[in-house]
Amino acid sequence: MGRYKCSADMCESSSESDVKFFKFPLCNSRKLKKWLANMKCKDWTPSRFSVLCINHFEEKHIDRTGKCVTLREDAVPTIFQPPDNTKKRKKASTDLGSKKVKAPRFKASQTNPAPTAPPAMTMAGVQNEAPSDTEEEPSGDPQKPERWRIIVDHGLMKISSFPHFFHGDYCVPQDIQWAPDDNSSTDNKDPENIIEVKEPWEWLGLDVRGPLPQTVNGHKYVLTVTDYFSKWVEALPMELCLPVHVAKHIVDIIAHFGFPFRILSRLPHDIVQKINKELKDRLKVSVALVVHHQQTGSADLITQQLIDRMVNSLVEEHAADWDVYLPAKVFSLCFKEHSSTKERPFSLLCCTGVEPVKSPRGLNFTYSKIRDSAFVVR
Missing domain, CATH: 3.30.420.10 (Ribonuclease H-like superfamily/Ribonuclease H)
Known part of the structure; x- marks a missing residue:
């Protein structure tokens, strides 16, 4: 069984404790952007193995009515410690077994999109100059x-x-x-x-x-x-x-x-x-x-x-x-x-x-x- 490590900065929660973990909403780009913005992540993108522990969510965002503790539909993490400027921030990429899984990285414009012109999404051309x-x-x-x-x-x-x-x-x-x-x-x-x-x-x-x-x-x-x-x-x-x-x-x-x-x-x-x-x-x-x-x-x-x-x-x-x-x-x-x-x-x-x-x-x-x-x- 894979081991989890909370992706939040300065959080020591791991699967070895009795803490509940939640995966990032990779299939919901708007919600994912809010999660990353609250985490103040600019140059890091979560993989499908990345998780946050329950300690980063307010009680109003947690659903305890079922057999398992889950997040509500509009849940967004809001509880984070202020960054420690004396330490270099590190992100742990969780793995299955003991093998590290490299998370795909998007460009910084993904979390702070502010393009000045609409992106052209196709390729081809006629000349070969630039x-x-x-x-x-x-x-x-x-x-x-x-x-x-x-x-x-x-x-x-x-x-x-x-x-x-x-x-x-x-x-x-x-x-x-x-x-x-x-x-x-x-x-x-x-x-x-x-x-x-x-x-x-x-x-x-x-x-x-x-x-x-x-x-x-x-x-x-x-x-x-x-x-x-x-x-x-x-x-x-x-x-x-x-x-x-x-x-x-x-x-x-x-x-x-x-x-x-x-x-x-x-x-x-x-x-x-x-x-x-x-x-x-x-x-x-x-x-x-x-x-x-x-x-x-x-x-x-x-x-x-x-x-x-x-x-x-x-x-x-x-x-x-x-x-x-x-x-x-x-x-x-x-x-x-x-x-x-x-x-x-x-x-x-x-x-x-x-x-x-x-x-x-x-x-x-x-x-x-x-x-x-x-x-x-x-």
Whole structure:
């Protein structure tokens, strides 16, 4: 059985005594913020093993009516000793057995959020000029990683497919934004430069959303792959948004559903190239499966909005473990009737009797032709 140690400063209560302990409300971000504010914790974040003893709660916040002593719904710790400036504050990370468990740490802006601008929660770009301090991604030698850059473009706010901002208590007020969509119309265009999406699992769209509140498992990003025809969605949590991680998930998706014609993405050109290099090594193919295309988000606006609402809901309801609830949310999304097709994505993709394609196809589509064409979903 694990041993508990009270996380409050200068409190000596432990599970060796007959003191009652309560875990931090990790799934309720507002209440958690109040707990940490009363504890005067600025640079420390509790893990799922962190606890406070009953001595820090007023009697009005304690419910003794049942078999077990519990906290009331609005309970907030208020009883703490003043900090001792002569001693350096230490936080004990409790463990199971005798093994220490390292608590995930959020940034200081989590407990004192005062962003001057709404955080952009998506990633991609077109240029490669300003390096970002938020992520690293390998290029050949893993010991000398390159960095993703930050794209600042106020025109992004006018894009209809730009995702909703996630106003969680743990949002970080900086990071990478999507590049603008090419909301080009197909009217009066050369038919040779128009590609029609006519069947399931032919043309897919790939996006990365994040950073989101970091979960106990360390996940901060969501990779989404969407079938433009059936509206089927694959959504997977990621710890980092590096080409090697994106490629690994694409390989798993292809192993299950087969090869599409291509996968469109708004990720930067150089990142797309590195993803393709990883895919070629893993799948032993010569074709570039991922193609940079500015129409990635605007080809299916409704599904993008559904995904945005789904992720937003997860972050608000399950800030500490949204990755655990993600599969069920995606399952529900794929088994509901889609407003544009009037069909369930599952029915269009999985109930047609078509077998997954086990080798690359659509080889007549060159990279340049796909990049310069407009997509129309029939």
